[in-house]
Amino acid sequence: MLLTVHKIDPFADTDETLTPSNSEVNDRAENPIDEPTKPASELASSEIDEIHYLVSSRHLMLASPWFRRPLTSDRYIEALKDPSDGRYHIQANGWDEEALLILLNIFHVLTRLTPATVSLEMLAQIVVLVYYYELENAEVMERDTVVWIANVKRTVAIPSSYCRDLMLWICISGVFNMSEEFEKATAVAVKDSTGWIQTLDLPIHQEITSSIEHSRCNALEHIISELHRQLEVYRDFDYFCPNHSYYSFQCGVFLFGALTKYMERWIFLSPRPEQPFLGISLNGIANMVKDMERLQQNHHLNNCCGGGYNQLCNLNSKIGGVIQNALTEVKGLKS
Numbered sequence: 001m002l003l004t005v006h007k008i009d010p011f012a013d014t015d016e017t018l019t020p021s022n023s024e025v026n027d028r029a030e031n032p033i034d035e036p037t038k039p040a041s042e043l044a045s046s047e048i049d050e051i052h053y054l055v056s057s058r059h060l061m062l063a064s065p066w067f068r069r070p071l072t073s074d075r076y077i078e079a080l081k082d083p084s085d086g087r088y089h090i091q092a093n094g095w096d097e098e099a100l101l102i103l104l105n106i107f108h109v110l111t112r113l114t115p116a117t118v119s120l121e122m123l124a125q126i127v128v129l130v131y132y133y134e135l136e137n138a139e140v141m142e143r144d145t146v147v148w149i150a151n152v153k154r155t156v157a158i159p160s161s162y163c164r165d166l167m168l169w170i171c172i173s174g175v176f177n178m179s180e181e182f183e184k185a186t187a188v189a190v191k192d193s194t195g196w197i198q199t200l201d202l203p204i205h206q207e208i209t210s211s212i213e214h215s216r217c218n219a220l221e222h223i224i225s226e227l228h229r230q231l232e233v234y235r236d237f238d239y240f241c242p243n244h245s246y247y248s249f250q251c252g253v254f255l256f257g258a259l260t261k262y263m264e265r266w267i268f269l270s271p272r273p274e275q276p277f278l279g280i281s282l283n284g285i286a287n288m289v290k291d292m293e294r295l296q297q298n299h300h301l302n303n304c305c306g307g308g309y310n311q312l313c314n315l316n317s318k319i320g321g322v323i324q325n326a327l328t329e330v331k332g333l334k335s
């Protein structure tokens with residue numbers, strides 16, 4: 001076993017021991033939306049490390065209510081010094097080594113060792129600790145987090161697809177009350193996710209993931225219901241063409257046939273997709289409609305009358321309008 005010791009306080013009375021885990025934010029193997037950034041060999045070695053942070057219990061207690069509880073109550077074994085080394089011992093599992101070092105350096109006012117900027121990934125790792133150690137409103141963290149957040153906002157764009165970085169943004173913006181980023185990032189998740197939201201063990205409340213899933217399902221239900229309703233309109237033998245009443249029958253035949261074919265192609269026809277609409281995203285539907293527009297442009301049968309009335313009875317504009325309206329209605333969550 002590899003031991004690493006960080007001597008943060010030369011007069012340390014506390015040994016915080018970290019056992020890194022492969023099941024926290026770093027668990028990259030089991031998350032389909034995850035993007036591995038570390039080689040497997042590196043992960044394997046980190047699994048057996050034990051990392052000691054030699055710190056001052058006073059600084060821990062001043063900074064964090066979480067540390068105050070075990071260190072000030074006889075009910076906790078952590079409140080008793082180990083006679084072998086005269087120190088308090090606190091265990092930690094699964095945290096990122098560097099993130100915990102940054103946090104403890106801040107607690108001990110080691111400002112020169114505190115980075116001026118951190119990556120989105122590191123900020124998320126720190127947020128995990130901020131949440132766990134109840135530091136959301138901690139004065140000691142305030143200055144650095146404000147600077148880090150400003151830098152990340154300036155340098156890292158919120159992704160336009162549902163991916164690992166998007167979940168990091170949702171986590172960071174949720175914990176630090178960044179309302180604009182939170183709304184934007186959750187809107188992307190509503191539009192681009194295809195099922196249950198994976199939190200990657202980040203501190204993202206179930207209320208948030210449930211709201212994202214709820215909004216996505218509502219919008220999909222609306223679109224699929226509208227498509228089926230429109231199909232029934234065209235299917236009606238007495239369908240009336242608002243543009244050329246003389247061609248009403250031909251128009252209904254064309255639009256009913258075309259929409260049936262597309263809905264079958266999109267697997268929306270039978271069986272009709274139902275909640276939770278696994279595998280379907282709103283962005284995916286928008287792309288299907290673009291695909292439909294492209295296909296129909298290649299043929300000249302855009303409308304009921306065979307090409308002479310391009311602006312009339314166009315399936316693209318009708319269906320495209322339904323999808324576009326539904327997407328416009330989709331909003332991100334308010335923090």
Ligand SMILES: [Zn+2]
Nearest residue numbers: 241251304313
């Ligand atoms: Zn028509």
